[in-house]
Amino acid sequence: MDKLEEKLGYVFRDGALLKTALTHSSWANENKKSGLACNERLEFLGDSILGFTVAEFLYQNEPDMPEGQMTRIRAELVCERSLENAANTLELGACLKLGRGEELGGGRRRPSILADAFEAVxxxxxxxxxxxAAKAMVTRFVLSGRDEAVKAACDYKTLLQELxxxxxxxTLSYHMIGESGPDHMKQFSVEVRLNGEARGAGTGRNKKEAEQAAARVAYEAMMK
Structure with a gap:
């Protein structure tokens, strides 16, 4: 716990809160006699704190940004991928209490579990x-990625089509060129072609995300 607190830049007065935040429901269900609750209620609260903190930051720091764009950027900053990255920075996976099934199934690397744990913390x-203190944590580990979130919030498929x-x-077309990883961590690869010629490729956790990534590569290359 000391190493995690060092990474957080925060020392808990009530260490039980941190232990609960790192306890997955699978462990709590298998160890009911321990009396330790799982992190689901903390996750619920953390989700709201994250959304509020990001929304307030955008409102205060982007006075000319329209509501629709702020909504898209907030969604990017609090999405599973963003929170998983924050959790990995903190190495939360190594700190989690997991049940046997989740442990054997790769739960310490499962994006949804990592994102939920970050919200709970x-x-x-x-x-x-x-x-x-909570805002400082969100600022350090989530809002630090706002530049990438601004880019990701763009609809690059539409921008590329308009260009x-x-x-x-x-004629633009998108083609699936690869698929890898286990079911819970699938990665799709897509190539975008202009008049049959490859102009960019990208990967994502679903086809839509991969197409956006490919469109972004093509759009940025064509704008140079």
Whole structure:
């Protein structure tokens, strides 16, 4: 726990809160006699704190940004992928209490479990140290990725389509070129082609995400 607190930059007064935040329901169900609750309630609270903190930051720091764009950027910053990255920075996977099934099934690397644990830790920090401590954590580990979130919030497929349509006779198409990973961590690879010629490729956890990634590569290359 000391190493995690060092990474967090926060020392808990009530260490039980942090233990609960790191306890998955699978462990709690298998160890009911321990009396230790799982992190689901903390996850619920942390989700709201994250959303509020990100929304407030965007409102205060982006006075000219329209509501729709703020909504998309907030969604990118609090999505599973973003929170998984934050959890990996903190190495939360190594700290989790997991049941046998989740342990054997690769639960320490499962994106949803890591994202949920990060939300729970945010809530634990809030309950232990107040909203300013929780905001500091969100700022350090989530809002630090806001530049990438701004880019990701763009609909690159639409931008690319609009760019291509400036000339007549142009045809865009997206093609699946690969699929890898176990069912709970699938990665899809997509290539975007202009008039049959490859212009960019990208990967994602679903086809839509992979297409956006490929469109972004093509769009940025064509704009140079």
């Amino acid at each position: 945010v809530a634990a920090v809030f309950l232990d140290g107040g909203i300013d 291509v349509q400036r000339k007549s006779g142009q």
